[in-house]
Amino acid sequence: MRHLLILACSQRKRSDADSLPAIERYDGPTFRLLRRFLRKQPSARLEIYILSAKFGLIPSDYQIPNYDQRMTKMRSRQLQPEVIAKFEDILSAKSYQKLCICLGQDYFLALDKYDMLIKSGLAVRIATGSLGKKLATLHDWLYGKPPELAIRQAVVPQGKASLKGIEVVLTPAEVLDLARQALVEGKGNPGCYQSWYVLVGDRRVSPKWVVSLLTGLPVSAFHSSVARRLLQQLGVEIYRE
Structure with a gap:
């Protein structure tokens, strides 16, 4: 062809x-x-x-x-x-x-x-x-297919993760609950993502936005790949368009 x-x-x-x-x-x-x-x-x-x-x-x-x-x-x-x-x-x-x-x-x-x-x-x-x-x-x-998500194979969910000295210990359900509440409160810019996203209910949100909620760090303080790795360490599913 x-x-x-x-x-x-x-x-x-x-x-x-x-x-x-x-x-x-x-x-x-x-x-x-x-x-x-x-x-x-x-x-x-x-x-x-x-x-x-x-x-x-x-x-x-x-x-x-x-x-x-x-x-x-x-x-x-x-x-x-x-x-x-x-x-x-x-x-x-x-x-x-x-x-x-x-x-x-x-x-x-x-x-x-x-x-x-x-x-x-x-x-x-x-x-x-x-x-x-x-x-x-x-x-x-x-x-003819999306790229393989290497971190999906490399990262084993541990239930905890840290970023710049900030430790996060939450279950996937707790992470999604926090994100859901932040959506209700209109915090930040959750829809600003490129390819990878987290599903909160039926809404797609930026992994960096979620990690910013969990750590209190601005989204400019870390890369998207770091955000995805942290969420996977917590057991949160990451999806790709």
Whole structure:
């Protein structure tokens, strides 16, 4: 099965003086994820096109210099006719079974009306939202499944955990009761999460928000991975979108 990926260029680039293939020049998180996938599965039947503010819609092996040009709404609208024409050529040249489009809002303007070109039988996945959500969607599309949660295998629930010298000794039910009460009281920003979440009743909440409740520490004081590990040490289930 041949798959097609269209993703935005990144502001972060390698600074090599010589021209590089676009997939090597751009060095943002999506490109690191993509290159890691290609190293693991070099025989994947995946064709990649990159939407560049300077060069338009280019194949991943297109040689480009180091440059600095940001995508704006105006630039995206300027590019739209040639980008749509190129997209139509790509779809006409080969038969694809799956398509993933991973673009920010400004970039998406250049693909306006792309859906009119989608042929029957082509499964389309759009990666939207925060960077974390786009990365999660792209990962799942590339690999065909969510990433394994390594800490689920490595962490044995102990009924207690500590963070920055603060010890927490609570059962999973007690943790969820505290979170439920905090929701009623409107504390903090429970819905601010990227991919991983805790279920409190039927509501999805941020693991960092829960750990902030338990420790009194601000969410900026620790990483998401630390929050997930602490909750798993307490036996609290962590879910992934």
